[in-house]
Amino acid sequence: MTQVTQVWADRGYAGELVDWARDRLWLSLLIVFRPKGAKSLVVLPRR
Numbered sequence: 001m002t003q004v005t006q007v008w009a010d011r012g013y014a015g016e017l018v019d020w021a022r023d024r025l026w027l028s029l030l031i032v033f034r035p036k037g038a039k040s041l042v043v044l045p046r047r
Contacts, residue, residue, distance in 0.1 A: 008032050
């Protein structure tokens, strides 16, 4: 059986969801931030 333990999300999901995912789903929710200096659309890795 395969089990999901880590999830990536953009910064719109930062905040209480990180704690909720850890406490309720036993997941590590990692927030991916936009690179510094980016002024237009940027494809973020692992999102």
